Amino acid sequence: MSTARALALRFAENAVERDRLGGTPKAERDALRDSGLLRMSIPRAYGGHGASWRETLEAVRVLARADSSIAHLFAFQHLMLATVRLFSRPAQWEPWFEHTAQRNWFWGNALNPLDERLVATPRDGWHEFSGIKSFCSGALDSEMLIVSARRRNTATVVVAALPTQRSGVKTLQDWDNIGQRQTDSGSVAFEKVRVEDDEILADPGPLSTPFACLRSLIGQLCLNAIYLGIAEGAFEEARRYTLTEAHPWFRAGVERVERDPYVLQHYGEFWLTLESARALFERAADGLDAAWGRGEALTHEERGDLALAIAASKTVAGRGGLDICTRMFEVAGARATHSALALDRYWRNLRTHSLHDPLDYKIRELGEWALAGHYPEPSFYS
Known part of the structure; x- marks a missing residue:
């Protein structure tokens, strides 16, 4: 994890400038190649680090705090590797894993x-x-x-x-x-x-067994890790700016912003949101590791329980993150809207990413379980 943290610090240095430029972050992609993190989730037997899903997704979250675009690319690298593993025969995925580990392949x-x-x-x-x-x-x-x-x-x-x-x-x-x-x-x-x-990845193929159906859940949890990382990054930026640059509103009757009662209320609510999202995310990530370890013995019910845990976690992180990324300006003040700071990038990134598939349908799935005990139907999004 120290490698991911070091890269996050490096990527944060020019994240605002690169957000304005758009395009391909070639230097940053090459830094990921050189770091060895592209083989993080590949088992050691094939030249990888053998990291758990909890560890891999934690690296995604660390990177997302600094630069959610890079975190997105890194997360999808491991989602694509999981796709190969879940949908194809060992004779296919084993050499692809070995080549990826040996040559630092990026998967798109x-x-x-x-x-x-x-x-x-x-x-x-x-x-x-x-x-x-x-x-x-x-x-x-x-x-x-x-x-x-x-x-x-x-x-x-x-x-x-x-x-x-x-x-x-x-x-x-x-x-x-x-x-x-x-x-x-x-x-x-x-x-x-x-x-x-x-x-062609046809044996066992997509959505063919409960284990193969983990692919969509890994994708959902990758998005979850990115949402949570963005929210945590926005919180830290808001906190730093509030403590160093913001002023209390004149009607607050206090001299320091950290004593403004409404600022404190906002931060208390932010913290509750993040703590809830973290707990749900960690539970879901541990659940994914347990399901992955079951392999082909994974049952429909076990897969369904994991789908519910991930839907709950993703929804809380997505909606809570959007709330923090919007309300962070209420605690930072008008000067925080200066374009050079680009604090709006947190909202723009999370808003764009959270439209990948509507959170309303995740809540509907949770409602179907809560009311009638129906598990989410496996698909490429559930």
């Missing part, structure tokens, strides 16, 4: 199952992929991609792992959103791309 995402414009056409021993995918976080400057396509004339989803530099693959620099500006979450175009059958 082109899976987005809601975008069905990419079509897979079966050929003799291979598939042809043609079309486009959106929201492809980390695809630029990656060595490998996880890609999903709709098999032609069917509703079947085909998932594959292939080199980013494969002929016919083109990463497009069309990401220019208000937040998460250095995640390269734009589009990838595929023009008659040849995908071999042994690059």
